[in-house]
Amino acid sequence: MSDKELRVSKIRNGTVIDHVTAGQALNVLAVLGIDGSGGESVSIGMNVPSGKVGQKDVVKVEGRELSQSEVDVISLIAPQATINIIRDFDVVEKNRVERTDSVTGILVCPNHNCITNADEPVKTAFEVLDDGVRCSYCDTIVREEDVAEHIDARGAGETAL
Ligand SMILES: [Zn+2]
Numbered sequence: 001m002s003d004k005e006l007r008v009s010k011i012r013n014g015t016v017i018d019h020v021t022a023g024q025a026l027n028v029l030a031v032l033g034i035d036g037s038g039g040e041s042v043s044i045g046m047n048v049p050s051g052k053v054g055q056k057d058v059v060k061v062e063g064r065e066l067s068q069s070e071v072d073v074i075s076l077i078a079p080q081a082t083i084n085i086i087r088d089f090d091v092v093e094k095n096r097v098e099r100t101d102s103v104t105g106i107l108v109c110p111n112h113n114c115i116t117n118a119d120e121p122v123k124t125a126f127e128v129l130d131d132g133v134r135c136s137y138c139d140t141i142v143r144e145e146d147v148a149e150h151i152d153a154r155g156a157g158e159t160a161l
Pocket residue numbers: 109110111114115116135136137138139140
């Protein structure tokens with residue numbers, strides 16, 4: 001195997017988000033606030049054959065671990081995802097995402113009059129419903145299939161290694 005192939009398939013330190021629902025890899029990157037401008041080393045596999053789910057996406061991010069808020073939002077758009085923490089090429093931790101009762105930050109409220117969209121230092125908060133999320137401030141509901149459209153493009157806090 002060449003050096004280049006190695007770099008694509010393995011990362012030294014960082015996070016591999018595996019078993020991502022096929023088609024959601026770019027939304028996962030949006031949750032992480034990664035658009036390439038930060039210089040992160042990222043590899044993405046899309047529609048990779050997977051025995052369990054048929055097809056999956058895989059996102060590998062070098063030098064970065066995920067915050068709880070990021071994991072919470074990923075659980076909404078990729079409920080089968082597993083988060084693998086890599087240190088020195090070894091998987092030191094492997095967790096399946098779990099659906100939580102609420103998510104804070106990262107998502108934006110679609111209601112322009114919501115206090116979270118005003119010039120106030122208020123972090124968004126949503127209660128997780130069976131088929132979507134509800135803004136804790138104004139009760140606006142975002143349906144599950146629309147959640148990915150309400151990811152804050154500016155990105156949320158980063159957890160650097
Ligand atoms: Zn709101």
